[in-house]
Amino acid sequence: MKTLFMLLLFCHVASTVKHSLKYVLTATSGVTNIPEFVGFGMVNEVQMGYCDSNSKNPEPKQDWMRDLLKDNPQHMEWYVQMCLSEQQFFSANLDDLKQRLNQTGGAHILQRMNGCEWDDETGEVIGFHQYGYDGEDFIVLDLQTLTWTAPRQQAFSTKLRWDADKASLEYEKHYFNHECPHWLKTYVHCGRSSLQRTDLPSVSLLQKTPSSPVSCHATGFYPDRAMMYWRKDGEEHHEDVDHGEILPNHDGSFQISVDLILSSVAPEDWRRYDCVFHLSGVEDDIVTKLDKAQIRTNWVSPSEFPAGVTGVVVGLLLLLALCIAGLFIWRRNNNGE
Template structure:
């Protein structure tokens, strides 16, 4: 389902298209957003994402196409017609989205307020099987609105109010033929081209260093992984070899200053007997890498400041003694 928040910081995450870790699939996505009645955002914004990495951007204020990666800038310099296509597409999509959001407002009897129309379209390519999967879907005001079925080249309307639009779009044979060719041929061809130009970053995999951290003896034990790339990763606690969710707090994947990422998953040990610690371990899995990193819950391996001397803000010393010392 589509959800949205009206602020630039989270704009390109509006669609909540959560990526699933995969060892062989690559993706290219266009994320387009039009707004009505919103004063603090451009009327139209578009992102190009490759393997969940933003590589291109345009909006109705700047009216230019801005490559977000050095390799994408090189590609557009090497292929001026490619750049020309994006410039023209950015301009034409602004007008199309302006008309569509006006049309949807009329059909839903909306005369005022803030409204948002979004589209996410693109393709996935499996480099092992060669399978290509295209997708094109619209969301309006936080809900799924129209979804293209590429098998039949017809639209599905999850909301009754979109049914008339579905019928009109289904009857547009020229656009249907364009969609058929674009998602089966053009999209995977461009995706492979982008992967070639951006192979040093898009297809790189860096494993993290994983540590067990604890602030005090009564604090949760944090399994912390840092330095991994890309950001498509999973980390979780296990008990007796099974994924464990009770008394577990999952942190978000956060960026590091060097472009890599970090994540922490906390385990609350207040209800765990000391003799049961050996039943727990922490698992880190990076997308594209078969091997996982398993870290046993071992008290001797926990890094902590407990028992070390700290310098207070006033310059005085404080020693945190360990219990029983």
């Protein structure tokens, strides 16, 4: 499966049962207008820290994280050292990859995603550690066998070298089984007031023109563990439906839309359809009936324009036609001289 290699502002939240601590580190070569190294730290997909090669020092992104680092200066120092050492590690490995693959120019991206998930009901902990290069998975650590897997042939030599480093593998095992879940539980406890809140959205029916699909749009919900779908006669409906992605709002909440194409729906059947929004951890769904009177649109038919407005438009069109005709006559007369 392809790995997404883009610098994103991660603001999503995992479920109320499973929690995650994730670090996404990215080094670039030949990419302008961004630092050569960028690192994000996320708890339940909410960005809690950031560092890059320009600013040098890590920057907490949540109030609870600022408080935690203020009370634990040793932990802050750990992040400072990690930010510096990872910059050096990524820079050296990116240069090595470019030489090994005979890539003398162009834009190249090396990225790592590592961390752990913790189920607070079962206590299960799952670690993950993987690298990607230029938009594809490159090498992945199997924590069960403590061996590296190379999805790409170009990574096979790296796999052999890293498999032979038994001390590093033992450190990885200890980190993902003990240190990572310890800090994840600490972060979840410190940030519980914001990480585990739920906000319901406002839901609207939107339509550009009478022939456009009707969009059921929900905005302002939190966390992003949500789904929305159309129903027909109480059953989930998939035909002529287009599902949108969950997108972040500027205030940290989320929005989503799901469109229903009405070309095959008879007017008398509209009452059979409704839109359902479900937020994880919330018992009651938000159900919105497909009702023409509730659809919001900016479209106005020509027949609905006021007579005065119509007259002005017609007058302007006639004036434009006269101007164009006059221009052609002027050019013809000048060409004839």
